Amino acid sequence: MSGPPRELAAPPGVLAGAVAVGAALAGLPWVVDPYQTILLAYGLVMGIAALGFNLLLGYTGLLSFGHSAYFGVGAYTVALLVKYAGVTSMEAFLAAAIAASVLVTAVFGSVCVRYTRIFFGILTLALSQVLWSLAFKLYWVTGGTDGLRVPTPTLLGVTARGDKIQFLAREYYYYVLVIFAACTALMWVIVHSPFGKALQAIRDNETRAAFVGIRVWRYRWIAFLISGVFTGLAGALWAPLNGLTTPEVLYWPFSGEIVFMTVLGGFRAFAGPIVGAVVFNYLKTYAVGFTVYWQLLLGAVLVGLVLALPTGIVGTVWRLVRRARGR
Amino acid sequence: MALLVTERLVKAFGETRAVDHVDFRVEEGEVLALIGSNGAGKTTLVNLISGLLAPDAGRIVFRGVDVTHHSVPARIRAGIARSFQLVNLFDQLTALDNVAVATFSRLGRTFRPLSLAARDRAVWEEAFEVLRQFGLDGRAGAAAGGLSQGERKLLDVAVAYALRPRLLFLDEPTSGVSTREKAPIMETITAVVRAERISATIIEHDMDVVFRYSDRIVVMHEGAILADGTPDEIRRNEAVAATLLGTAPAR
Numbered sequence: 143m144s145g146p147p148r149e150l151a152a153p154p155g156v157l158a159g160a161v162a163v164g165a166a167l168a169g170l171p172w173v174v175d176p177y178q179t180i181l182l183a184y185g186l187v188m189g190i191a192a193l194g195f196n197l198l199l200g201y202t203g204l205l206s207f208g209h210s211a212y213f214g215v216g217a218y219t220v221a222l223l224v225k226y227a228g229v230t231s232m233e234a235f236l237a238a239a240i241a242a243s244v245l246v247t248a249v250f251g252s253v254c255v256r257y258t259r260i261f262f263g264i265l266t267l268a269l270s271q272v273l274w275s276l277a278f279k280l281y282w283v284t285g286g287t288d289g290l291r292v293p294t295p296t297l298l299g300v301t302a303r304g305d306k307i308q309f310l311a312r313e314y315y316y317y318v319l320v321i322f323a324a325c326t327a328l329m330w331v332i333v334h335s336p337f338g339k340a341l342q343a344i345r346d347n348e349t350r351a352a353f354v355g356i357r358v359w360r361y362r363w364i365a366f367l368i369s370g371v372f373t374g375l376a377g378a379l380w381a382p383l384n385g386l387t388t389p390e391v392l393y394w395p396f397s398g399e400i401v402f403m404t405v406l407g408g409f410r411a412f413a414g415p416i417v418g419a420v421v422f423n424y425l426k427t428y429a430v431g432f433t434v435y436w437q438l439l440l441g442a443v444l445v446g447l448v449l450a451l452p453t454g455i456v457g458t459v460w461r462l463v464r465r466a467r468g469r
Numbered sequence: 470m471a472l473l474v475t476e477r478l479v480k481a482f483g484e485t486r487a488v489d490h491v492d493f494r495v496e497e498g499e500v501l502a503l504i505g506s507n508g509a510g511k512t513t514l515v516n517l518i519s520g521l522l523a524p525d526a527g528r529i530v531f532r533g534v535d536v537t538h539h540s541v542p543a544r545i546r547a548g549i550a551r552s553f554q555l556v557n558l559f560d561q562l563t564a565l566d567n568v569a570v571a572t573f574s575r576l577g578r579t580f581r582p583l584s585l586a587a588r589d590r591a592v593w594e595e596a597f598e599v600l601r602q603f604g605l606d607g608r609a610g611a612a613a614g615g616l617s618q619g620e621r622k623l624l625d626v627a628v629a630y631a632l633r634p635r636l637l638f639l640d641e642p643t644s645g646v647s648t649r650e651k652a653p654i655m656e657t658i659t660a661v662v663r664a665e666r667i668s669a670t671i672i673e674h675d676m677d678v679v680f681r682y683s684d685r686i687v688v689m690h691e692g693a694i695l696a697d698g699t700p701d702e703i704r705r706n707e708a709v710a711a712t713l714l715g716t717a718p719a720r
Contacts, residue, residue, distance in 0.1 A: 331582075331583055331584075331585060332582045332583070334585050334586060334587065335581055335582045335583060335584055335585060335586055336573040336578050336579045336580075336581045336584070336586045336589070336592075337579060337580055337581055337582035338582070338586070339562075339566065339569065339570050339573065339579070339586050340570060340573070340574070340579040340580075342559065342561065342562060342566075343559045343562065343570045345561075346558070346559035346560050346561050346562060347557050347558060347559050347560070349521075349553075349557055350553075350557040350558065350559065350628070351559075351570075352541050352542070353519070353521075353541060353545070353550070353551060353557070353629075354545070354570060354571040354574045354575075354628060354631075354632060355541075355542040355545040355546065355571075355574040355575065355579075355632065356542070356570075356574055356579060357542055361579075361580075364582075368582075
């Protein structure tokens, strides 16, 4: 070899693939019914949350069981702004959700990143349950289990007119799509930056990372912060889509869903969490519609998928592609 | 003035004094071997100097600056780097990535979350040159976890070397490799450190390696320094012969 290898070259086909997927997502509302488009919007929103989650799991080696906290912070920020400040601007929702997520993740992260493995997981879980219990018990503020309604917001100062379903399937879908694309591009840059390399170094060998001069706790904390903000942003986008924010989004099974969708898609691949989120969302929706025992059906399907595809959907696809190319 | 000096350095684990009032020094540009039986305190001494452990008492002075209470990154910035007895690498990253991470860190460029690492050509070219110096350029794209034990040992040293230290501690760089691989590994390492005038302190059990490649030898026994001298002086030292080599001194 005469020089530095592929690291200096642009990843082959990544940009072309991203443009193709983006074009397909942009064209979808014109060929499928509004219900399917709204389902996809849910999937994209969860994709943003899973991308954030995977910065910790896939790139930093930290398994959080408490990401419902940051998703819930985003969703409740929107709901509380609507109820107590009369805000309807989506941009204000997003700005406030980012600020609230930064605040909460900064505090939670400063506690959690000193630990790894099961200790980290349990701490994140415990802290998320503190927020859940607050949302649950402070019902005169949060509406308790009834939750808080989130009406149709204004997008870029424009008030929606007409049917809400049409609004969610068109204007709001494209709004979500643009933010999803921006978040995906931003996360791509982060994980391929020197900072992303440092996180992967920490994931692989914390001691050695420290002995090349990386301040391990500080880098983990920053990764925690970014991860939480992505998830909080997803929560803010989810609230108007769902129309109602309840304590369920702060409860631990919701954290489990974020873990599951990431593992299902493949946490070793950049696109894995996105694919996992979209697939999980469809599976859950159709399982709920198919039977009252939907948790049982969903559980069986997911166990089967994970056993059949241990590297996740994207990891398996990549393996098959490499095999087909004879590598 | 010596590059590194420890003054009355102490580290105890319970009742056991692993390092017991040790005065140790390393001169500029020398290859020093630190030897002693298992439990003599060699690795503990290196752990204290590199910052993995905090001493109970004593001082560590590097290039005239007291670094006793400096953090590991601060010691690295000052010019102290190390490799490990049990290879410590970023196993899922490529060999080139392993060295590049160290290079990014040395240049203070790891905290750049919004720039693509691949675009920093200077870092990759420097990292590749380090791999070439250690004979690993042909394995640049291989995952570190998939390298042979000998290659992993060399990469471990290459990662430390990429920090451009003034003082490099190598903890048993040939342990776990075949006898046939030891000489090429040591030749490679000593060629690089001598060419760059880096002071290297090598912890080693293989006496052939120790006597062949070092300028000076420090012998530790039960947490203290037993002897300090040239390879010939150590060969002739009766106390060393009795406690470590298990033979009569060479005449």
